[in-house]
Amino acid sequence: MTAVDDRPKTEIGSARKRKEDQRLITGRTKWTDNIQLPGMQHLAMVRSPFAHAKITAIDTSAAKAAPGVSLVLTGEDVKDIQGSLPNAWPITADQKAPPHPSIAVDRVAFAGEIVAVIVARSARAARDAAELVDVDYDELPAALDLKESAEDAVLAHPDLGTNKSAFWQFDSADAGTGTAVDDAIATARDGGILIEREYRQQRLIPAFMEPRSFVCDPTGEQLTIWSSTQVPHFVRIFTAATLGIPESKVRVIAPDVGGGFGGKLQYTPEEVIVTLAARKTGKPCKYTETRSESLLSAHHGRDQWQRLTLAATKDGTVTGLKVDLLADMGAYLGLVTSGVPILGAFMFNAIYKFPAYQFNCTNVFTNKTWTDAYRGAGRPEATFAIERLMDELAAEVGVDPMEIREKNWIKHEEFPFTSVCGLEYDSGNYEAATARAKELFDYDGLRREQQQRRDSKDRVQLGIGISTFTEMCGLAPSRVLGSLSYAAGGWEHAEVRMLPTGKVEVVTGSSAHGQGHETAWSQIVADRLGIPFDDIEVLHGDTQVAPRGLDTYGSRSLVVGGQALVMAADRVIEKAKPIAAHMLEASVDDIEFSAGTFKVKGTDNGKAMAEVVWAAFTGHDLPEGTEPTLDAEATFDPSNFSFPHGTHLCATEVDTETGAVKIRSYVCVDDIGNIINPLIVEGQMHGGIVQGIAQALWEEAVYDDQGTLVSGSFVDYTLPTSADTISFVTDNTVSPSTSNDLGAKGVGEAGCIASTPAVVNSIVDAVRPLGINDIQMPCTPERVWRAIQSAGSTQADPTTGSAQPHFDEGAPNQAPPDPSSSASAEGAGQ
Amino acid sequence: MIPAQFDYLAPTSVADALSALAEAGDDAKVMGGGQSLLPILRMRLNAPEKIIDLGRIEELRGIRDEGDHVVIGAMTTYADVLASDLVRQHAGVLTDAITEVADPQIRHRGTVGGALVHADPAGDVGAPALALDTEFVITGPGGDRTVAAADFFVDLFETAVGEGELLTSIRIPKHTGWGSRYEKFVRVAHQWSIVAVAATVRVEGGTIAEARIGLTNMGSTPLRATAVEQALVGRAATDDAVREACAAAADGTNPPSDLNGDADYRKHLATVLTRRAVLAAAGG
Numbered sequence A: 001m002t003a004v005d006d007r008p009k010t011e012i013g014s015a016r017k018r019k020e021d022q023r024l025i026t027g028r029t030k031w032t033d034n035i036q037l038p039g040m041q042h043l044a045m046v047r048s049p050f051a052h053a054k055i056t057a058i059d060t061s062a063a064k065a066a067p068g069v070s071l072v073l074t075g076e077d078v079k080d081i082q083g084s085l086p087n088a089w090p091i092t093a094d095q096k097a098p099p100h101p102s103i104a105v106d107r108v109a110f111a112g113e114i115v116a117v118i119v120a121r122s123a124r125a126a127r128d129a130a131e132l133v134d135v136d137y138d139e140l141p142a143a144l145d146l147k148e149s150a151e152d153a154v155l156a157h158p159d160l161g162t163n164k165s166a167f168w169q170f171d172s173a174d175a176g177t178g179t180a181v182d183d184a185i186a187t188a189r190d191g192g193i194l195i196e197r198e199y200r201q202q203r204l205i206p207a208f209m210e211p212r213s214f215v216c217d218p219t220g221e222q223l224t225i226w227s228s229t230q231v232p233h234f235v236r237i238f239t240a241a242t243l244g245i246p247e248s249k250v251r252v253i254a255p256d257v258g259g260g261f262g263g264k265l266q267y268t269p270e271e272v273i274v275t276l277a278a279r280k281t282g283k284p285c286k287y288t289e290t291r292s293e294s295l296l297s298a299h300h301g302r303d304q305w306q307r308l309t310l311a312a313t314k315d316g317t318v319t320g321l322k323v324d325l326l327a328d329m330g331a332y333l334g335l336v337t338s339g340v341p342i343l344g345a346f347m348f349n350a351i352y353k354f355p356a357y358q359f360n361c362t363n364v365f366t367n368k369t370w371t372d373a374y375r376g377a378g379r380p381e382a383t384f385a386i387e388r389l390m391d392e393l394a395a396e397v398g399v400d401p402m403e404i405r406e407k408n409w410i411k412h413e414e415f416p417f418t419s420v421c422g423l424e425y426d427s428g429n430y431e432a433a434t435a436r437a438k439e440l441f442d443y444d445g446l447r448r449e450q451q452q453r454r455d456s457k458d459r460v461q462l463g464i465g466i467s468t469f470t471e472m473c474g475l476a477p478s479r480v481l482g483s484l485s486y487a488a489g490g491w492e493h494a495e496v497r498m499l500p501t502g503k504v505e506v507v508t509g510s511s512a513h514g515q516g517h518e519t520a521w522s523q524i525v526a527d528r529l530g531i532p533f534d535d536i537e538v539l540h541g542d543t544q545v546a547p548r549g550l551d552t553y554g555s556r557s558l559v560v561g562g563q564a565l566v567m568a569a570d571r572v573i574e575k576a577k578p579i580a581a582h583m584l585e586a587s588v589d590d591i592e593f594s595a596g597t598f599k600v601k602g603t604d605n606g607k608a609m610a611e612v613v614w615a616a617f618t619g620h621d622l623p624e625g626t627e628p629t630l631d632a633e634a635t636f637d638p639s640n641f642s643f644p645h646g647t648h649l650c651a652t653e654v655d656t657e658t659g660a661v662k663i664r665s666y667v668c669v670d671d672i673g674n675i676i677n678p679l680i681v682e683g684q685m686h687g688g689i690v691q692g693i694a695q696a697l698w699e700e701a702v703y704d705d706q707g708t709l710v711s712g713s714f715v716d717y718t719l720p721t722s723a724d725t726i727s728f729v730t731d732n733t734v735s736p737s738t739s740n741d742l743g744a745k746g747v748g749e750a751g752c753i754a755s756t757p758a759v760v761n762s763i764v765d766a767v768r769p770l771g772i773n774d775i776q777m778p779c780t781p782e783r784v785w786r787a788i789q790s791a792g793s794t795q796a797d798p799t800t801g802s803a804q805p806h807f808d809e810g811a812p813n814q815a816p817p818d819p820s821s822s823a824s825a826e827g828a829g830q
Numbered sequence B: 001m002i003p004a005q006f007d008y009l010a011p012t013s014v015a016d017a018l019s020a021l022a023e024a025g026d027d028a029k030v031m032g033g034g035q036s037l038l039p040i041l042r043m044r045l046n047a048p049e050k051i052i053d054l055g056r057i058e059e060l061r062g063i064r065d066e067g068d069h070v071v072i073g074a075m076t077t078y079a080d081v082l083a084s085d086l087v088r089q090h091a092g093v094l095t096d097a098i099t100e101v102a103d104p105q106i107r108h109r110g111t112v113g114g115a116l117v118h119a120d121p122a123g124d125v126g127a128p129a130l131a132l133d134t135e136f137v138i139t140g141p142g143g144d145r146t147v148a149a150a151d152f153f154v155d156l157f158e159t160a161v162g163e164g165e166l167l168t169s170i171r172i173p174k175h176t177g178w179g180s181r182y183e184k185f186v187r188v189a190h191q192w193s194i195v196a197v198a199a200t201v202r203v204e205g206g207t208i209a210e211a212r213i214g215l216t217n218m219g220s221t222p223l224r225a226t227a228v229e230q231a232l233v234g235r236a237a238t239d240d241a242v243r244e245a246c247a248a249a250a251d252g253t254n255p256p257s258d259l260n261g262d263a264d265y266r267k268h269l270a271t272v273l274t275r276r277a278v279l280a281a282a283g284g
Ligand SMILES: Cc1cc2nc3c(=O)[nH]c(=O)nc-3n(C[C@H](O)[C@H](O)[C@H](O)COP(=O)(O)OP(=O)(O)OC[C@H]3O[C@@H](n4cnc5c(N)ncnc54)[C@H](O)[C@@H]3O)c2cc1C
Pocket: A811, A812, A813, A814, B029, B030, B031, B032, B033, B034, B035, B036, B037, B038, B039, B054, B074, B075, B100, B101, B102, B103, B106, B109, B110, B111, B112, B113, B114, B115, B117, B118, B122, B123, B124, B125, B161, B165, B166, B167, B168, B190, B191, B192, B193
């Protein structure tokens, strides 16, 4: 009988099913909320219903007396110990920011801010008691509209004296990376083409699948915090920094985490509060938010006004771009709130060769939930702006929008290319990705159909949208982060542990929350060390197991963490070689390693890795001075970003009678360098594309004129499901990155960055002959219809800030809530 | 999302349910499939002391053929109605509408009676029930009374079902051989109707002989577009002929303005969707 070896020749490149999915899909894993500890207490939050108000009194006596309640905390109780939540990215030396309390002390600055905390024996007892807390508020005027707030019409934080947190500029002439943009604009105004537009990046909610949950156990020597976070290492550092607990006394565990999209890249009030409650009661404490609380108070994303000026010559050669952003911070600065728009600063020039560029950004406070990282963080905003502008330029010149891009983009033979922002794009081939995408899309055929529909005045018009995007990812070279005043570095860590029985444990500092690290990391090590895929266990997300790391965001895990892993694996081989040489009675220089075996060059004489591991483990007969272990670790700090790119093409059908938009086909060809696992890549692309389409068509966090979040549940925050999407056609071209040995570029955000402008471009393309050159996002049927009705005017109505009640309390046969069991009129339920 | 504490009763007959209701008075809530009630409780918009679950009352379930009428018990689930050939054959527009309600999980729990009593103007079964001239059988301590569809829907979340009463069944006059269509307009698939139109039409030799049209979410109750119904009679089932008649679909309506659309847009949608629904019902 012959054994059949069905293993792929190389693991890298094979579409392995994800090893973590068994436990994730069957519900066998433990999420944070599943954790039960002896004596555990449960928390419920009382949150402000007002956007901006003074707290004049809080009566907690009824709550304290309620059954099962062990502790009630208000801001007054903890004001001297709760510290201020951290902002790790002061973008300017004079950045303004208010103190950021976890529990509001005497003033609330957004609806949803925590004003009191109940700690009780059960989650129900805590929730019941929360209804009994009576808070008196004096309402203050609220700063809500971003533009008005930028004018300091109403102050979000009166003590700051202004709503402007910071102004940040990049100017290519000042930086010496290009010429002066105002000259380019002046020239274009006089005989060239000048495109001036204002685009809105609406406010979005990350809406991860697993609501946030936190547990703190104070009973051991180390305080143990379980958190559904993307960043356990940050949570550890900031628990120490915020609460003054020695870092060595804190252990943070991120167990399996159900998605984040940047929304769990945070150190949260709830983490502080659970820790304070645990220390005060001496008992393990847990808080799990409801979906409503999650939508209301977990950080939001995007929310910018973009004023853009593009200068070009008559033939459509771009000569300069000027960007003026207003960015809505919301009420506070979270971990990287202030830096998110800056992450886009270097991407407005995208794949194009602009001689002059200027980026200006004003960060503005309002009395709304604070914003922070959301998938793409800064780069979707930039990509949207430039890809929309390239379409506008094409319309102005009167050529196909693809032609205008080809005219301006960096040619394949021009790589490596230093952009007008001074970034060195190491590799790329825009021509190849575009050619393949056009072929898969039947670009010319669809253009013909579009013309036919235009000619026949078809009720349903066809639009074609292009997005030839790039992004900078693999965050990030620590030196660059330092020059941008970011408080941390961008390196990543890995460790390879060779177990005596031949199995391997891999430790990564990049804590995954659904990306599939366990599978991809196993594939890398399998090839590197010649170990079977199934013999490799990938560990992460526990600061006791993986003490060094900077976690998962910014499409960094593979390009930075993967490279650390490659280096650690190579160190294992280097450590093994002298032992193998000793065992083989050969010189180290004659030993070569391949496919899991150390061989004496030119002979069949060899030792398998497992034999060398065992020899190292027993230590019985090692060469003089050799460490009895092959375990190795490495920390990698990249010298450059990586620059994935791709061509995304979207065809939409626009019903001109109702304004409804239907996606007809979607093709993308992405160049993300070498691919470790095509199945994981496909998954990341599909999810990302839908998330980007959702910004274009569906999602918006809407506040009413009182500062109440109207889209506060999934009834009104219209998250798409699979029923709303189509099958995407995805493919890849490969230009390996030169910044890491894997040649990988990162794919976590690509789809989300690329798809939004492709969709909006296609809608505008469908109705452009009617005199329309913009439709504000989300492009709801109503907005599209109104644009058609008032063709030519780009004035967009803001979304009406009210929602229809479907679960109204006034329904028949429904007594109104018993006043004795609920909070008073000013009292703050949920 | 934890409701306040309540007592739970699950009577097995209508008589027991009525006496439990009478005894508890204001403090009780009746539960059908719970798909509206449970969210209300979990969001603590209401905190009744007692929940009377109708789920164990067999006599409230099922679909019967009663000559000129199809009778549907109040506790019959959406899923059961969807599976019923009787309904499909004689009241097709109800089947059409229910395929558009929420998702399969909710359709396996939610009941037609619960949905009608809940009377959300954006709910999908009110308009077809109205269009089909449904009769509502309401049972109270004094016995049954039958209410015409036009009198059943009183206002937003308010029907003719009084305190201490139950909706026990609905009786739909058979519309055998009528074409039907429910045009539901939403932004994402799982949404409540922004606007929807229920149309059922009888065509004789290419001409519309009779038409019934109900509008969803065009006011505080489902509405009947009677002017359009009359204007359609005798018209050819063609785009041009129907378009003119349907232009009046939004006359006299008072739709809401909210983040899914302002009132004027909804009125416009109503005319477009009515035309599309009628044409599909008549031809397709
Ligand atoms: C996520 C979600 C999406 C939804 N989407 C849609 C949609 O797209 N379209 C749509 O139409 N609906 C939708 N619904 C609403 C759903 O259809 C209704 O909740 C459901 O049909 C109500 O029926 P029920 O049996 O669940 O009633 P329940 O929730 O049990 O009761 C509703 C009300 O009726 C009363 N009641 C129930 N039965 C009786 C009776 N026999 N006599 C007297 N009073 C009674 C109850 O006391 C309560 O006040 C959705 C609901 C959810 C949760």
